[in-house]
Amino acid sequence: MLNLALILFAIAAVGGLALLIQHLKSHAGAPQPALGLALVHGAFAASGLVVLVIAFLQGTVKGLGVVSLVIFVVAALGGFYLFAQHAAKKQLPKQFLFVHGGAAVVGFVLLLAYKFGM
Numbered sequence: 001m002l003n004l005a006l007i008l009f010a011i012a013a014v015g016g017l018a019l020l021i022q023h024l025k026s027h028a029g030a031p032q033p034a035l036g037l038a039l040v041h042g043a044f045a046a047s048g049l050v051v052l053v054i055a056f057l058q059g060t061v062k063g064l065g066v067v068s069l070v071i072f073v074v075a076a077l078g079g080f081y082l083f084a085q086h087a088a089k090k091q092l093p094k095q096f097l098f099v100h101g102g103a104a105v106v107g108f109v110l111l112l113a114y115k116f117g118m
Contacts, residue, residue, distance in 0.1 A: 049072050
């Protein structure tokens with residue numbers, strides 16, 4: 001289960017990085033990153049989160065893995081906010097993009113550390 005969650009989160013991270021790069025390259029009045037890419041990014045991230053929650057409920061995730069889960073939930077809440085802003089064609093706050101992405105990276109690194117016993 002952890003391997004699947006890590007793979008799903010890694011794919012989501014690639015999409016998130018692409019969205020961030022598109023956003024940072026845009027300027028005021030320029031089109032926002034593709035909504036479709038945001039949907040795919042969110043779908044992979046949400047799938048990873050569901051798999052991680054199932055693993056937790058089965059009792060296979062403990063300690064650092066639970067901390068990772070909590071951080072991913074925080075990142076997901078931030079992602080919902082960003083998606084709502086994006087869908088409403090509102091400007092995405094850059095600081096929030098970095099907080100969202102930073103939380104996801106921390107969650108991913110902690111999950112890797114848990115998986116490999118670090």
